[in-house]
Amino acid sequence: MNTAFTPGMVHGSQTAQGSRFDAVVIGGGVMGCSTALHLAQGGMRVALVDRGQLCREASGVNAGTLTLHMTRAALVPYAMRAWQMWMDAEKWLGMGVLETHVPGLTLAFTEAECELVELRAKARREFGAPIEVISPERAREIEPGIHPSLLKAGYCEIDGFASAYLTGRAFRHALLNAGVEVLENAPVEGIDSSDTGHAIRFAAASGLQPLQATRIVLAGGVWIENMLAWLGVKIPIKVLINQLIVTERIRPVMRTVLSVANGLLSLKQFANGTVLIGGGWQGSGDRERGGVEARPDNLVGNMRLAAYAVPALAEARVARIWLGLEAETADAMPIIGDVPGVKDAFVVGSAHSGYTSGPFMGRIMAQHILGQPTDLPLFDPARLLGMPMPGA
Numbered sequence: 001m002n003t004a005f006t007p008g009m010v011h012g013s014q015t016a017q018g019s020r021f022d023a024v025v026i027g028g029g030v031m032g033c034s035t036a037l038h039l040a041q042g043g044m045r046v047a048l049v050d051r052g053q054l055c056r057e058a059s060g061v062n063a064g065t066l067t068l069h070m071t072r073a074a075l076v077p078y079a080m081r082a083w084q085m086w087m088d089a090e091k092w093l094g095m096g097v098l099e100t101h102v103p104g105l106t107l108a109f110t111e112a113e114c115e116l117v118e119l120r121a122k123a124r125r126e127f128g129a130p131i132e133v134i135s136p137e138r139a140r141e142i143e144p145g146i147h148p149s150l151l152k153a154g155y156c157e158i159d160g161f162a163s164a165y166l167t168g169r170a171f172r173h174a175l176l177n178a179g180v181e182v183l184e185n186a187p188v189e190g191i192d193s194s195d196t197g198h199a200i201r202f203a204a205a206s207g208l209q210p211l212q213a214t215r216i217v218l219a220g221g222v223w224i225e226n227m228l229a230w231l232g233v234k235i236p237i238k239v240l241i242n243q244l245i246v247t248e249r250i251r252p253v254m255r256t257v258l259s260v261a262n263g264l265l266s267l268k269q270f271a272n273g274t275v276l277i278g279g280g281w282q283g284s285g286d287r288e289r290g291g292v293e294a295r296p297d298n299l300v301g302n303m304r305l306a307a308y309a310v311p312a313l314a315e316a317r318v319a320r321i322w323l324g325l326e327a328e329t330a331d332a333m334p335i336i337g338d339v340p341g342v343k344d345a346f347v348v349g350s351a352h353s354g355y356t357s358g359p360f361m362g363r364i365m366a367q368h369i370l371g372q373p374t375d376l377p378l379f380d381p382a383r384l385l386g387m388p389m390p391g392a
């Protein structure tokens with residue numbers, strides 16, 4: 001197989017066009033890539049299709065945080081297994097993603113935030129997270145640069161981060177080695193389904209013939225709503241337009257992953273000295289247009305909060321700002337399982353903090369399709385039928 005890649009080309013053998021696959025995965029983010037890889041390793045003939053390049057949407061532009069502090073309590077067991085997969089990336093992907101294991105702290109500067117730290121630590125401990133509440137003195141021993149007004153902190157040894165921009169490179173390496181047909185820059189226009197299988201139709205401009213598949217997996221992140229509509233299934237998916245900030249290189253000012261109890265800040269410093277500032281402050285955009293523009297007020301608020309939590313960040317200058325799209329279901333739980341009413345069709349995605357848990361969720365999706373017991377339960381898409389989005 002030719003593994004050379006040139007931006008703008010469709011990657012994958014043209015002989016694959018018109019032939020039949022055991023499974024075609026549509027969507028080349030972390031969950032789609034992981035599903036395709038584990039299906040291929042389970043003995044299936046697999047194609048992976050993306051309208052762009054692998055892991056260049058949400059999976060490649062997020063903060064790369066691998067934290068339990070910001071993972072919903074019920075998803076902690078999934079995130080813990082995925083965290084280990086990220087830390088072992090070189091073993092199962094054959095290539096690392098600069099995965100870094102450091103402790104994590106969630107900070108409380110007000111009495112209300114102290115209560116949140118206690119409640120969230122307790123909720124996550126019930127699902128197995130090794131999170132403890134520590135004193136401000138202990139927190140400053142771990143992270144000396146924290147603002148002196150700190151009142152309390154949650155501490156977790158299982159934390160860290162990866163370099164999201166390396167994710168696609170690592171998965172491509174693993175997928176090609178596993179024999180997966182990878183078709184990039186191949187936008188799908190629709191799916192024709194019958195009792196005998198599925199035909200995946202591409203946009204006319206691509207010049208690609210339909211792919212024939214016994215099974216299909218929809219793994220399109222915020223575009224899962226559109227993909228399900230191809231099959232006549234209506235499940236609403238909320239779209240978040242998250243702003244992220246990276247600074248110029250500065251001296252070492254932190255050695256942990258930091259968040260605040262109010263959920264509006266996440267911080268980490270990379271080995272090269274740059275600091276990534278996130279926390280879900282919203283920009284402007286939507287599913288159709290993607291991220292359109294940053295909101296200055298939200299950027300200022302995000303940076304002020306960062307400089308308050310770690311005063312040394314006041315000396316940092318912003319190098320770049322960008323937007324990343326995040327998907328969320330009506331009940332804020334993932335969608336992993338069989339597409340309701342459509343034979344041999346599956347869907348995986350739309351998980352809050354999906355990058356953190358993505359590799360493991362792709363693994364259990366593949367286990368289900370292969371007829372194997374899943375390591376942890378799936379999240380039945382049928383529960384979301386007819387459920388309105390909050391505030392709708």
